[in-house]
Amino acid sequence: MTLIDLANPTRFLALSARVLPWLAAATVILLTIGLYQSAYAPDDYQQGATVKIMFIHVPNAWLSMFVWGVMSVASLGTLVWRHPLADVAAKAAAPIGASFTFLALLTGSLWGRPMWGTYWEWDARLTSVLILFLMYLGLMALWRAVEDPSRAARAAAVLTLVGAINLPIIKFSVDWWNTLHQPASVMRMGGSTLDKAFLIPLLVMAVAFTLLFVTLHIAAMRNEILRRRVRSLQMMQASRIAFSSDVGTGSRQENASKGAA
Amino acid sequence: MTALAALIRRDIRIALRVGGGALIGVLFFLTVVVLMPFAVGPDLAQLARLGPAILWLGALLASLLTLDRLFMADHEDGSLDLITMSRTPLELACAAKALAHWLAAGLPLIVATPVLGLLLNLDMVATGAVALTLLVGTPALTFTGMIGAALAVTLHRGGLLMAVLVLPLSIPVLIFGVAASQAAITGPLSFGAPFSILCALSLVSLVIGPFAAAASLKHGLD
């Protein structure tokens, strides 16, 4: 199974139909294990049981960036390699990525309420995720603004790549801005100091959510291919109707000229 | 080189003549800044504290709104097709257009800053700091906004969509621009660090902007 094989949408539909059930099953199994493990993870000595929010917050935050990465690779595929499925992949990923980013924001603010005392703190991480969310929404607005999918695809590809270059810069500036205004950051959890009891469920959940994304993404790509097929068929139908009505008006004009003569 | 110089000269002349939008940007800047005291109250001390932020926000919005037509007018009268087909690399032509736009619409904003600083109760040092950061920072806004203008012309959409796409990308410039001016006025922080990062951002956008805009025009126009 190479990228060339996948370039044909019909082959992609056939292959993905075979892969999807397995992916879905693996997602369900891993999610079940991850949820079980996170339910029985011990309480943190500082944060108590609220540490359980981390098991959904962190995978979603990771996915919010991972999905932008996937879209950037797909955008390169659109602009450089002109892979026929690249814009389908980019378009299908955007709403899913936006949903995960929204979840990261929501769980982050729910996690922050017990720790900060407010739902929203202009904390560096949350702020950069918020900006990322705005960029996802802008990208989706761009996809929706244009009727022709391939024209929208190229514009979205440029924007996605510019965003990918800018995201580290934005992250850096927000971090810098945050240290300027708020010297003591409340949320400190270095990856290395994380206890094994938290790390294993977190990893399982991260893998499970990534699989969830892959499953949803492939399914959404299939829908997008079908939607484009519907669109082209409808346009064929419309042109056929237009053609036949064209013939009709033509003959009518002929009659009219005959009558005038 | 002469082609680029001719392009710059032409764009500036179009922007400054009757019907060009360059000076409306300054008027918009003035209006936004005048609106601010009605929102936050006429307390002079508070205005002086918020002054750099207000001036930066006004300049950000003004330079974004004037950018809307950067490629649109050329697309309508067909000269954009000539520019894309000419022998000069499209990236350089885009950079030239952005430079012309900045000279016609960005520089007047900076010239207007001292007057507006007076209205906001900023002293000489503060006004100078804001003007200097605007001088260094507005090219970054123009060159980032150019990407949005190029997308807008290929999509036949302008206005709000472009603003929504470009504003998140200009957050770093806003952060370091305001931080540098604040540092010069009150801050314990040194002026140098944020100011040099602002310069770096401008240089980065000088590279990214023309390439992204040219890519968007190349792939998007048909």
Next chain:
Amino acid sequence: MMISLGPYASFIVTSYAAAAIVVAILIGWVVLDYRNQTQRLRELDRSGVTRRSGRSAVDTP
């Protein structure tokens, strides 16, 4: 068997529920969209519009 969630149980439950709802919406969107598109393809197929390749528009993968 009951897991004690401490004083902030509502926040934990809310965040898990929100995640479940959003994921359910995504799954529902994908499934409904698939049904919609295949149904439209079938309608087009029935009305006699065929693809250029001559194959039926409704592949049954």
